[in-house]
Amino acid sequence: MDFITQSVVIGLSEQAPLVLAALGFALIYRLTGLINVAYAETVTLGAYFAMWLNTTFQLDFYAVLIPTAILSGLLSVGTYLLIFRPAKRRNVGTLEMIIISFGLAIFLRHGLQFIFGYPVRFFDVPPPDTVWVLGVGVTSFRLVALVSIAILSLLLYLFIQRSSYGLQIRALASDENLAKVSGIRPLVVTVMIWFIAGVAGGLAGAFYGVGSSVQPLLGWRQFLFILLVVLVGGRWGLAGVIAVGVATGIALAAMTLSFGQVLYAQLALIVFFMALLKWQGKRLTETAKV
Amino acid sequence: MSLDWLDAFLISGLFEVVIVIGLALLLHLQLGLARIANFGIVGFFGLGMYAFGVLYVRVDWPFGDPWQFLACAALATVIAGVAGLIVGWLIADLNTDGVLLETLGFATIVLILATTEKDLTGGALGMGGLGFPFDIGTVKQNEFLWLVIASLVVVAILLYAWQVHRSPYGRLLIATGGNEALARSLGKPTYRTKILLFAFTSGLMGLLGAMYGVMIRFLSIENLGVDITLAVMVGLVLGGTARVWGAVVGVILTVGLFDIIIQSYLPLPQEWYTQAIPVLREAVFGATLIVVLLFRPLGILGDMRRDKLMEKIHGR
Numbered sequence: 269m270d271f272i273t274q275s276v277v278i279g280l281s282e283q284a285p286l287v288l289a290a291l292g293f294a295l296i297y298r299l300t301g302l303i304n305v306a307y308a309e310t311v312t313l314g315a316y317f318a319m320w321l322n323t324t325f326q327l328d329f330y331a332v333l334i335p336t337a338i339l340s341g342l343l344s345v346g347t348y349l350l351i352f353r354p355a356k357r358r359n360v361g362t363l364e365m366i367i368i369s370f371g372l373a374i375f376l377r378h379g380l381q382f383i384f385g386y387p388v389r390f391f392d393v394p395p396p397d398t399v400w401v402l403g404v405g406v407t408s409f410r411l412v413a414l415v416s417i418a419i420l421s422l423l424l425y426l427f428i429q430r431s432s433y434g435l436q437i438r439a440l441a442s443d444e445n446l447a448k449v450s451g452i453r454p455l456v457v458t459v460m461i462w463f464i465a466g467v468a469g470g471l472a473g474a475f476y477g478v479g480s481s482v483q484p485l486l487g488w489r490q491f492l493f494i495l496l497v498v499l500v501g502g503r504w505g506l507a508g509v510i511a512v513g514v515a516t517g518i519a520l521a522a523m524t525l526s527f528g529q530v531l532y533a534q535l536a537l538i539v540f541f542m543a544l545l546k547w548q549g550k551r552l553t554e555t556a557k558v
Numbered sequence: 559m560s561l562d563w564l565d566a567f568l569i570s571g572l573f574e575v576v577i578v579i580g581l582a583l584l585l586h587l588q589l590g591l592a593r594i595a596n597f598g599i600v601g602f603f604g605l606g607m608y609a610f611g612v613l614y615v616r617v618d619w620p621f622g623d624p625w626q627f628l629a630c631a632a633l634a635t636v637i638a639g640v641a642g643l644i645v646g647w648l649i650a651d652l653n654t655d656g657v658l659l660e661t662l663g664f665a666t667i668v669l670i671l672a673t674t675e676k677d678l679t680g681g682a683l684g685m686g687g688l689g690f691p692f693d694i695g696t697v698k699q700n701e702f703l704w705l706v707i708a709s710l711v712v713v714a715i716l717l718y719a720w721q722v723h724r725s726p727y728g729r730l731l732i733a734t735g736g737n738e739a740l741a742r743s744l745g746k747p748t749y750r751t752k753i754l755l756f757a758f759t760s761g762l763m764g765l766l767g768a769m770y771g772v773m774i775r776f777l778s779i780e781n782l783g784v785d786i787t788l789a790v791m792v793g794l795v796l797g798g799t800a801r802v803w804g805a806v807v808g809v810i811l812t813v814g815l816f817d818i819i820i821q822s823y824l825p826l827p828q829e830w831y832t833q834a835i836p837v838l839r840e841a842v843f844g845a846t847l848i849v850v851l852l853f854r855p856l857g858i859l860g861d862m863r864r865d866k867l868m869e870k871i872h873g874r
Contacts, residue, residue, distance in 0.1 A: 303655050355852055363595050363654050364851045367795065370597070371847025374788055378841035386833050488784070492666055495659050535670045538663045545656055546648045 273402045275522035281401075281410040282479075283517025284417040285472040287510055289490060290497040291424055292468025294509045297498055299441045299461050301362070305369040306347060307469055307494070309376035311487030314340045314470025315477030316384050323392045329409075329478055333416075333471060340470020341463040347372060348462040377484050389482040413475040424468065425506050437461055493534075496541040500548075561698050569701045571818040573708060573773055578813045580712040580766045581786070582794040582805035583719050584759040590799035591728065592755055593735030595654055598645070598661030599763060599790050601668040602638045604782040606764025607771040608668075608685075610634035612678050615687040627691030631768045638764020639757050646756030650749050669782045684778040688771055701773065708769050715762060719802045731755065785840065789813050792843040796850050798857025807858060812843060 293307050317339045321332040355368055396407035428434040436457050440447040444454060469487075476486055493516060501512030516537065523533035581599055588594040613630040621629075645664050649657045672679045679685055690700045722728040733741040734748045742748045771777055789812065797808025816839045821831070854860060 303658055305658075351848060351852075358852065360851060360855065363589075363593065364855060366595065366654060366658060367791065368848050368851050370788075370791070371844040371851070374784070374844030375841050375848065376844075378837045378844065381833075381837050382841075386837070492659075492662055495662070499655060499659055529674065531670045531674050535667060535674075538666055538670075542648060542660055542663045545652065545659060 279518035279521030287513035289472035308487035308491035310469035314473025318474035344466025598665035601665030606767030610768035639761025642760025
């Protein structure tokens with residue numbers, strides 16, 4: 269019982285940003301069918317924006333979240349308007365789109381080092397308190413991150429599933445031509461999607477960064493898991509992404525406790541997801557899009 | 559043989575270019591012809607490099623070089639080929655998204671195993687003990703001879719790729735990449751073709767990894783980053799994914815420019831070489847991928863007559 273409790277508490281508190289990042293990634297994937305590899309850098313830059321605001325203006329971590337969200341959202345929209353929209357208008361193929369996003373990821377990852385410097389950076393925040401949850405010690409930052417992310421994820425889910433804008437987004441994802449005929453403005457809705465996705469990715473990056481350090485590979489190290497969660501969970505919609513994201517976090521924590529090393533846990537999970545993807549075949553990846 | 563005219567940086571730069579050209583030629587067969595987007599190049603390259611290193615350093619062979627090298631290199635190639643067979647089977651019926659995930663996943667698995675299996679690989683500390691399978695004099699002379707041998711291997715790959723273009727097998731690959739369902743409906747074994755192509759080319763990527771390991775003589779997990787995949791991909795895309803010479807031209811213009819011209823001949827401040835130039839190199843490579851695919855998707859050599867056929871086949 270202790271093992272299960274520990275796995276759940278550690279998994280939820282440590283991997284909560286994964287759920288938020290996966291939700292943002294899933295929005296773009298569902299709308300455009302694009303595997304945006306550069307989304308990893310939205311996560312990374314979210315951490316850099318938050319760290320920069322925190323250390324430069326001596327702002328409290330929670331005070332930097334809103335400007336971080338806006339900056340990350342604008343960055344995401346910028347990549348869409350400058351790169352992916354022109355590419356789509358030029359009828360660039362799916363495979364080439366992925367390679368473009370790969371190139372963009374590399375460009376952003378290394379370009380940011382010219383702006384923020386090469387060394388690993390840290391937030392300037394007071395040492396967190398330890399809070400005991402079901403007998404497991406969790407830092408206050410992780411606990412607040414968990415609660416914040418749970419609320420943000422729920423709001424995002426409700427926005428997409430229940431609001432009129434969410435309906436427009438889903439309509440556009442299902443059938444662009446039909447959506448246009450229905451009076452939906454694709455550009456406005458698409459920009460909104462990219463902005464929300466950027467907000468989710470940037471905030472996830474900020475939560476990742478404050479929990480450890482801020483470095484150029486921060487988002488890339490999470491990208492494979494974000495991709496796995498979205499491809500596998502996406503077939504059941506956003507709720508599926510949240511469920512698989514939560515399950516992945518708990519499974520990672522449980523296996524880390526069992527194996528004594530997080531890398532073995534990651535290895536086992538990657539192998540499991542790769543086999544699952546093969547088993548589900550093409551159906552799984554196709555159904556994740558709509 | 560006096561090699562005073564040859565700078566040590568030039569030898570290592572040329573070696574890097576030769577190895578990346580070899581990998582780009584193999585990616586050309588996978589991506590340019592069969593449209594298999596292998597984002598895990600570094601996984602097969604790294605597996606070959608580490609398999610060779612472990613076999614060469616940790617195993618007590620009853621014979622010395624050059625047979626020890628040949629046995630280890632052959633086994634490393636087979637190991638990378640078997641990994642390619644497994645990954646090829648995993649991706650054979652997946653769409654591009656699935657292929658991305660599986661190949662990226664494989665590269666991550668190789669990185670994790672190289673990090674965790676410290677007794678074999680040295681983990682994060684790295685593994686030394688590798689050397690050339692011959693000794694003809696100075697280090698520079700040995701390196702130069704190794705560069706010549708690697709060049710011959712890459713020329714052999716180039717000739718093979720050229721031959722594939724002109725063979726029925728090449729047309730089968732192009733048909734599989736262009737419209738797999740149609741090719742299958744005509745009775746072509748597309749599934750088997752993709753798996754075997756992937757296994758064979760991945761095995762050769764492993765061989766190039768083993769040769770690279772001999773040159774650097776110290777294996778580190780730093781060599782398993784995404785940089786090598788990027789260098790290969792940007793070179794091939796710039797030159798033209800559908801053309802054999804695209805890999806050669808593209809890699810010379812990208813890796814050659816940075817690893818030879820800038821590293822060896824530009825009089826830049828010394829401190830730039832440790833951080834600024836490598837970071838700038840990657841940023842420029844990333845931007846190049848974007849610009850080329852947006853404005854010249856068939857690459858520099860893309861306007862040649864034969865590409866009309868490729869354009870038609872690939873629906874671009």
